[in-house]
Each structure stands twice: as C-alpha cells, then as structure tokens.
Amino acid sequence: MSEPKENPLEKIASLCKRRGFIFQSSEIYGGINGFWDYGPLGAELKRNVKELWWQTMVLQRDDVAGLEATIIMHPGIWRASGHVDTFADAMIDCKTCKGRFRADQISEIPCPQKPSKKVSECAGEKTAPRAFNLMFKTCVGPVESEENVAYLRPETAQAIFAQFKNVLETSRQKVPFGIAQIGKAFRNEITPRNYTFRSREFEQMELEFFIRPDEVVEAVSGSVAAPVSKGHPGRPGADWGWQLWHQYWVEERIRFYGNIGLPRATLEEYWQSDQELAHYARATVDLLFKFPFGTQELEGIAARSDFDLSQHQRFSGKTMGVFDDELKAAWEKLPKERQDALWRRYYEHRKKYLARMGVAEEQAARTATDDANGLARGQYIPHVIEPSAGVDRLILALICHAYSEDQAPDEKGKLETRTVLRFHPRVAPIKAAVFPLLKNKPELVARALAVRDLLRPHMNVFYDEAGAIGRRYRRQDEIGTPFCLTIDFETLGEKGEALKDTVTLRDRDTMSQERIKIPELLSFLLSKIH
C-alpha cells in the first residue's frame, strides 16, 4: 500500500493527470467508469494526431473524400450491420460456476462444472435472463417508447456505407476511392479496463476504401495482379485485386505510424486466422502495440468484401451498386467463355453471401443471377478495405512509447532521474518553449516575448519565465516539448556582434545546446514539425 508506484502505466497515468493530459470524466462527482477527458496538453496531442491522419488519408490524396456524419442514426442501420442482433442477446449468469450464457442456448451448452449436464439442467443458481446490449440506447423525441428507440453509434463505419451513394455522386470520385471519417463512437463495454484503452466513449479514424471486385478487375485489366512480396506494393495499379489493396493499406498505415513516432519495430502485425475472421471478412490485419498491460490492437485493416454495402442494399431496398463504364466497355469485348467464367464466379460469391444471410435457396439463386447479369451492364457492388484506428488508444500508445526516464546530472554533478516524453515533434502538444534567461532583466523578457510572438502564428509555443532555467527545461521535458529557446545576454549583443540576435536552442532528447539566429528560427522549427 505504501510502496512507491512501479507499474509504468500508473506512473504514466500520474504524469498525465499532473501535467494535464488526461483526467477522469466527472471526477468531482466520483468519476464515471469508462469515460475520460483530455486536459490542455492531451487536447493538443489529440488534435495533432487527428490532423495528421486527415492530412495523410484525405487531403494529400486525390482518391479519398471526407465525411462527418451524425452519432445517432436510423436504427435500421444497426439491424443491417448486425449490431442489434449480436449486441442484444439476453444472457443468464450462473452464480455457482460464474459462467455467462446466452439465454437461448442454455439447453445446448454443457455446464462448465458438470459437462455431462446442460446449463439448463445443472444445479447452479442462475439469474433471470437479462438484456445484454453493448450499444447505448436513447429515445428520439420526448416520448420514451419502443418505437422511437435509437442507438449511439458503436462504430463510425456504418455511416460511411449509408452515405456511400451520396458521396459517390457529389465527390466526382470513381471506384477505387475511399471515404474517411473521424468521430466519436460508443460501446457499453462490460469491463472498461487499462486506463483509457477500452473506454465507453471513444473516437475512431476510419477509412472505407471501395474497390472493384476481382471479377471486375479481371474483366477490365485482363488479369488480377498477385502480391509478389512483403512490404509496400507501390503505386496502385488498375489490375490490383483486393489482396494487393489490402496489403497496400496495411503498409500505408504502418508508414503513418512511423511518421508520428511509432516506428515499425514498435508495432506487431497480426494476421487473424480463418477461425478468428468475421464471416464476411476475407482477411484482417491487426496492428498491435506493446502497451505496459500487454500487446493490444491499435488498428485493424480488414478486407470486408461487399458485405456492408450488400447488407444496406437488402435492408434499405436502395441499390448500393455502382455503374462502371470501363467494365461495360471491357465486358463487350470479352470472349464468351471469359464472360461466362467471370459471371459464374461473381454469381457464386453473391449466392454464398445471400445463403449465409438466411435468404432462401431459390430466392438467393434468382438475386445472384440478377447481380451477375449486372456485370454486362457495368454494374456491381464494390468491395471494401477498411483501415480502422482508435484515436484514444493511439494517444495512449504515443504517450507510453514516449515515456522515458533517464539519468541526467544536476548542477552539482549528481545524477538525477529525468522524466521525458519523447514525442515526435509532429505530435508534441507544445513545439517550442521560449525563456528569458532571467526574468528580472526587462531587456531579456521583452526580447523573449518578441520571439514568442514571432513563432506563435505558426505553432503552439509556450512562454515561461518562472524559476531557474534548469527547472524550466525539465518541466518541458516532462510534457514532451522538443525544443527550448533561451534568450540571454548574447542575444542582446553583450558578447559581441557574432552572437547578437542568436538564441540558445536546447534539444529535449540530447539536452545539447546550440546557437541559432533568430531569423532562421521559424524555418528551422517548421522543418522539424512538418
């Protein structure tokens, strides 16, 4: 109880609170489980990360468009996505064996303690069936009733699918292209754990990248390029099928993490096995980070086939298909046997999907035939590659990775522990701190404020004149500020013309100092933070 904290996560949580990165939500009322607030520095850090993602995924590309959808949507969306069914099972707990079972399965599942008997027959004391819904529920309109129940979205992805046609028509994009969104999502987790890692309210950065089905690629390009090696496959080609697109996005995402200070070596790629894959997924790669509490997922890059758009097409009755004039033109020129082969493959995929979703055999065959006939008219439902990242767990990963303690000599040469957040300058909440060497010298203060004002329009800078200079450096180390600028008597020209108008530039990681001319400061710092 009185032991000093050794768990790194506890040290990090203390630092985050002490310095204003992360607070517990509603703390003055005792807190609320699974909800976290970002303080001044955390808010800057998160803004930087989201801005970099948006820059990388949307603004610096010409094949991705943005979207910002509502949190509350038509409940039909969650029926189509499967969330209402899979989230809303009635569960029964056994007080004897501590097991939890779906109420509709207790006569099939064997009791964990007495496997000879089914759960419904064993002697364990059981609770009444309880609704177990992981989606937050609310009512639209002032009257609370079953008819106006709505849910807070448990993921941002579905809004992208629901608005797919609107975006397609207004953005002047053609498949392959993507729709990106950053936004809040809500899950009523049973056990929020591990600091902010699994929260009930969290933010996602998701891209749904729509591609041609392989049959269409083959019809248009003659063949589907196969992945040849590991690593980034380079610039996208017209003959890429889903496998290359999937590999491309895995590598693009790893690059992104490298650019914000999580190099490849800090991540682990985990390819889900066939047993783990969701039934509609063709492949899913999780990008994992080694948190102090275990190696956990930061992002999943899933090849989701045409499942999502197909579901919304079936449930909404609106077509989610696209018209592709290249396909139409190419199809006409294909020899009959190639047409038939591609038709057959597309037909089988569609029929398999429909059958799995419970569509009757005959109806499935009819619908799949219609779908396959669409190919000749240039019509198909796009497939999708989904890189989906959690912002808050990325923030936590950045802080955990940045956190370090090293030994630095103090004034008397004694070694002291120095706590440093080694953020990449791109994400650091404060880019540069500006100090007058002494605060009781008005010339130094005035000059320091002038340097602050020079930089402030371009980056987040922090001015500090309180305390000894060493203490001010250490304060900035602890919040991850990469550069400190000290205005001293050399700056004022007291040590000769050569040093006039230069400042001390102190580096957070090496603690080394160099002189830099004030007119060169801005371009130097911008080169480091961009």
Place this chain on the structure above:
RNA sequence: GCGAGCGUAGCUCAGUCUGGUAGAGCGUCACCUUGCCAAGGUGAAUGUCGAGGGUUCGAAUCCCUUCGCUCGCUCCA
C-alpha cells in the same frame, strides 16, 4: 456481472489494527535571489479523509450501502 484488494492535498504516500475531528515529500502560486539543466530563502493556497447512511459524547479510523480504481474470471462485433 462475479470474486479479491484499494480510495486521505494537484502527485506519491503516512495516519485506520488500538475512534479524540489531518500530516510529510514533491508539485503549484507570489516575492526575493538566480549568467544555461529539478539551486536557495520567505510566504501562500489547496482536503466536507470518494459519497450516503448507521453506531458513538465524539468517526479518516468501526458497521452497512453506493460510486470509482486495480487485479483475476467473464465479455470483446
């Protein structure tokens, strides 16, 4: 949801067993000092001891409830 442990200042913790109404270190703020890596001096602010209820003349301390945190189960589309 179940079981165990914990909750005292911004942070880390002492005080709880043996009821007598709150402390330390660090941090923060102000002033002085300070010529480049947590220096020194003086002063200050901050706790309904997680919350609610009970026992008692008196509760941080004992009891109950509740909320929160941690760990183990469970769950994890």
